Amino acid sequence: MTHSASTPKAIVPSPTDAATLAENAQRANVIEVDDLSLYYGAARALKNVKISIREKLVTAFIGPSGCGKSTLLRCINRMNDLIENVRTEGQLRIDGHDVFGHGVDVIELRKRVGMVFQKSNPFPKSIYENIAYGLRVAGIKKKDVIDEVVEQSLRSAALWDEVKDRMQESAMGLSGGQQQRLCIARAIAIRPEIILMDEPASALDPIATAKIEELILELKKDFTIVIVTHNMQQAARISDYTAFFYLGELVEYDATNKMFTNPGKRQTEDYVTGRFG
Amino acid sequence: MAATKQKSVLDKTFAQGEHLIWLTGSALALCLLMIAGLIGVVLYNGVGYFWPHALTQADAKGDGKILGVVIRTEDFRKFTGTNNTPVKLTRSQFKVGNRDLAGVDFRWMEHQDLTNYTKPAEAITLEREEYGDFYGYLTAIKEGDQIVATNTAAWPLLLEKHPLARAMAKQRLHIQKHEIGEVNYAMQEATVRIRRAERQLPPGPKRDAEIAAANATINEQQQLFETLKAKAAELDQEGQRFRALMRTADGKEKEIPLANIVRAFQPNAMSTGAQWKHYFAKVWEFATAEPRESNTEGGIFPAIFGTVMMTLLMSIAVVPFGVLAAFYLREYAKQGLFVRGVRIAVNNLAGVPSIVFGVFGLGFFVYFVGGSIDRLFYPELLPAPTYGTGGILWASLTLALLTVPVVIVATEESIASVPRGAKEGSLALGASKFQTICRVVLPASVPGILTGLILAMARGAGEVAPLMITGVVKLAPNLPIDGQFPFMHFDRKFMHLGFHIYDVGFQSPNVEAAKPMVFTTTLLLLFVVIALNLAAILIRDRLRKKYRTGAFA
Numbered sequence: 119m120t121h122s123a124s125t126p127k128a129i130v131p132s133p134t135d136a137a138t139l140a141e142n143a144q145r146a147n148v149i150e151v152d153d154l155s156l157y158y159g160a161a162r163a164l165k166n167v168k169i170s171i172r173e174k175l176v177t178a179f180i181g182p183s184g185c186g187k188s189t190l191l192r193c194i195n196r197m198n199d200l201i202e203n204v205r206t207e208g209q210l211r212i213d214g215h216d217v218f219g220h221g222v223d224v225i226e227l228r229k230r231v232g233m234v235f236q237k238s239n240p241f242p243k244s245i246y247e248n249i250a251y252g253l254r255v256a257g258i259k260k261k262d263v264i265d266e267v268v269e270q271s272l273r274s275a276a277l278w279d280e281v282k283d284r285m286q287e288s289a290m291g292l293s294g295g296q297q298q299r300l301c302i303a304r305a306i307a308i309r310p311e312i313i314l315m316d317e318p319a320s321a322l323d324p325i326a327t328a329k330i331e332e333l334i335l336e337l338k339k340d341f342t343i344v345i346v347t348h349n350m351q352q353a354a355r356i357s358d359y360t361a362f363f364y365l366g367e368l369v370e371y372d373a374t375n376k377m378f379t380n381p382g383k384r385q386t387e388d389y390v391t392g393r394f395g
Numbered sequence: 396m397a398a399t400k401q402k403s404v405l406d407k408t409f410a411q412g413e414h415l416i417w418l419t420g421s422a423l424a425l426c427l428l429m430i431a432g433l434i435g436v437v438l439y440n441g442v443g444y445f446w447p448h449a450l451t452q453a454d455a456k457g458d459g460k461i462l463g464v465v466i467r468t469e470d471f472r473k474f475t476g477t478n479n480t481p482v483k484l485t486r487s488q489f490k491v492g493n494r495d496l497a498g499v500d501f502r503w504m505e506h507q508d509l510t511n512y513t514k515p516a517e518a519i520t521l522e523r524e525e526y527g528d529f530y531g532y533l534t535a536i537k538e539g540d541q542i543v544a545t546n547t548a549a550w551p552l553l554l555e556k557h558p559l560a561r562a563m564a565k566q567r568l569h570i571q572k573h574e575i576g577e578v579n580y581a582m583q584e585a586t587v588r589i590r591r592a593e594r595q596l597p598p599g600p601k602r603d604a605e606i607a608a609a610n611a612t613i614n615e616q617q618q619l620f621e622t623l624k625a626k627a628a629e630l631d632q633e634g635q636r637f638r639a640l641m642r643t644a645d646g647k648e649k650e651i652p653l654a655n656i657v658r659a660f661q662p663n664a665m666s667t668g669a670q671w672k673h674y675f676a677k678v679w680e681f682a683t684a685e686p687r688e689s690n691t692e693g694g695i696f697p698a699i700f701g702t703v704m705m706t707l708l709m710s711i712a713v714v715p716f717g718v719l720a721a722f723y724l725r726e727y728a729k730q731g732l733f734v735r736g737v738r739i740a741v742n743n744l745a746g747v748p749s750i751v752f753g754v755f756g757l758g759f760f761v762y763f764v765g766g767s768i769d770r771l772f773y774p775e776l777l778p779a780p781t782y783g784t785g786g787i788l789w790a791s792l793t794l795a796l797l798t799v800p801v802v803i804v805a806t807e808e809s810i811a812s813v814p815r816g817a818k819e820g821s822l823a824l825g826a827s828k829f830q831t832i833c834r835v836v837l838p839a840s841v842p843g844i845l846t847g848l849i850l851a852m853a854r855g856a857g858e859v860a861p862l863m864i865t866g867v868v869k870l871a872p873n874l875p876i877d878g879q880f881p882f883m884h885f886d887r888k889f890m891h892l893g894f895h896i897y898d899v900g901f902q903s904p905n906v907e908a909a910k911p912m913v914f915t916t917t918l919l920l921l922f923v924v925i926a927l928n929l930a931a932i933l934i935r936d937r938l939r940k941k942y943r944t945g946a947f948a
Contacts, residue, residue: 240820
């Protein structure tokens with residue numbers, strides 16, 4: 119993992135060859151959403167969503183604003199718990215266990231399902247402490263363990279070379295793109311299985327965006343990634359599967375290549391070609 | 396034509412909303428003017444007090460000579476004659492001092508009765524331990540019954556002998572106040588030990604031994620007391636050896652021991668440098684010394700100390716309470732009708748008159764909590780109360796209660812302003828809610844909490860009414876912190892600048908003499924409040940830099 123920091127490589131387009139597609143289709147389902155409905159008070163934000171997300175691939179959720187894609191994403195690690203008056207019906211299983219089930223340890227769940235937010239949100243602490251945060255709240259105190267994880271995570275997030283000499287400086291002094299990569303490093307520091315990304319590049323300039331995309335492709339070797347994006351090109355570039363949502367319903371879900379070249383539904387075609395949305 | 400033009404200008408002004416700018420601007424100007432006026436009045440009346448004022452002598456018609464400091468001069472109307480026609484006259488108020496001889500310090504003199512104004516260079520002001528200032532002339536210095544210097548030789552001798560006599564007087568005062576105080580304290584402790592042994596230990600050799608040990612301490616202290624008393628008497632005698640033979644302007648004579656003179660100077664003969672030196676010495680005394688003459692003279696250090704300590708104790712009590720309550724309200728409580736009601740109640744609590752809190756403090760802290768502590772831990776001292784009476788702890792807690800709404804509101808606001816992203820980021824990493832609060836929310840809201848503390852301190856330091864019934868006194872014999880074990884005496888009564896102002900201004904036996912003291916004390920109270928706030932603001936700004944949050948910072 120020795121990307122040069124300044125010149126991002128061209129983004130590898132999503133696979134089109136039949137062999138890879140066939141191999142992808144064979145992968146196990148990590149997340150299985152089964153007839154999931156979600157209500158904010160009386161308003162129904164998700165309507166009987168059914169979707170299976172495959173292991174160690176990048177799955178993109180696309181759709182116009184308010185279509186429920188972020189809501190579904192935040193169901194996966196139960197971030198919706200923070201909002202009052204949220205009610206769900208149906209199941210969302212990770213490795214066969216319903217996350218809404220009785221007696222589920224949300225903290226354990228969130229350790230397995232990391233998240234990167236739209237706005238980069240580093241803590242007002244040093245770069246080092248930002249990465250170490252997840253370990254510290256998990257009760258790990260050994261300095262050499264933390265040191266190693268911090269370095270590894272920063273290397274995985276392609277940030278190590280840029281920050282290795284200023285680990286004790288405030289993370290707030292980093293640029294927007296660096297902050298977002300720091301947040302990714304922070305998320306992978308606790309070794310989750312799944313990483314959720316909620317429009318991670320929407321506030322970044324094109325160069326920083328390219329770096330993030332490159333990073334996502336690198337990370338999918340180790341993690342299952344679910345990404346919400348408004349940027350159709352981005353979805354096409356980095357994802358293996360794409361799900362199109364509209365008004366709380368899953369309209370279509372298929373291999374990205376097919377979704378963008380030969381979608382099964384008219385609505386999808388209209389959206390990906392920019393006729394509405 | 397002119398009228399229409401004017402109207403259009405007016406219309407235009409209104410249309411552009413300029414009248415609102417003027418309205419808001421003038422409201423601000425008025426506020427600033429009032430603040431400046433307040434500080435101006437206090438400064439004008441307070442700052443000049445310590446200056447060595449010149450002594451004016453004049454011949455008063457039918458009343459001999461008068462010597463004193465002209466305090467103020469004013470015009471007035473006097474109704475005279477058979478038909479009561481008003482005559483416009485001018486009069487001056489003289490501070491004539493010599494309260495022990497004349498009975499009054501201040502006299503109004505009409506200018507038409509005064510002739511022959513002079514400012515004699517040899518006129519002397521003596522600040523004394525008793526009876527206020529003496530204004531007059533030095534005739535001679537006596538050592539015992541012998542006159543050792545007269546006329547021009549007397550003044551240098553007074554200046555030469557005075558420091559030593561004064562040092563002895565100070566030493567005597569120290570022995571009387573502190574060393575004997577410590578002896579008293581130790582004896583009291585021993586007495587308590589005896590009573591405790593009688594109550595708690597079963598009869599037997601152990602109890603006898605304890606009582607014997609305590610009695611030995613009492614005897615030891617008794618001897619120490621006798622020694623100290625003898626030493627004090629000796630010092631007193633030594634201090635009385637040199638005496639100044641003084642003469643007032645109208646010829647009365649008075650012998651004053653040098654030891655009783657706090658400060659002696661010839662204001663009319665002083666150089667500017669000496670005047671400034673005198674001024675700063677007085678300011679220093681004011682800030683660091685204990686009060687004399689029922690608080691109208693000397694310093695106000697115990698009051699400064701009491702105010703600062705009470706404010707700090709209050710802060711220590713109010714911050715944890717307020718912060719915990721705010722965190723519960725904002726982070727844990729289910730937002731609903733009940734929480735809204737609590738919030739309204741908290742806000743209203745801030746508007747309750749402070750004396751109500753005083754009454755509550757008296758009933759709850761002093762009588763209930765303090766009384767219970769006495770019954771549980773100090774039964775051998777009853778019926779003399781230890782904690783069951785007003786004290787600095789109860790006063791601080793009462794004020795903490797008074798200011799807790801301010802801290803709650805400020806903390807809640809600062810918690811609410813912590814970016815949602817920071818909280819979510821922490822939770823998404825597997826942190827529990829408590830961990831998130833401790834590691835992310837709390838540090839980020841520290842500046843806001845400190846803002847609440849600053850407001851609370853500003854209110855608490857200036858509050859007097861509730862203190863008057865929970866522990867403030869006119870004159871406290873000891874500071875709440877001193878060298879006697881356990882060093883912090885939270886049960887002690889204390890002095891407070893705000894109460895001091897009230898006491899000196901309205902309860903003093905000599906109101907006229909105390910008037911400048913009111914303003915200087917006010918000035919000092921302002922300084923103390925500003926200093927406390929400034930300290931908190933500096934800390935807050937440092938923390939704000941450290942915990943700066945925000946996605947685009």
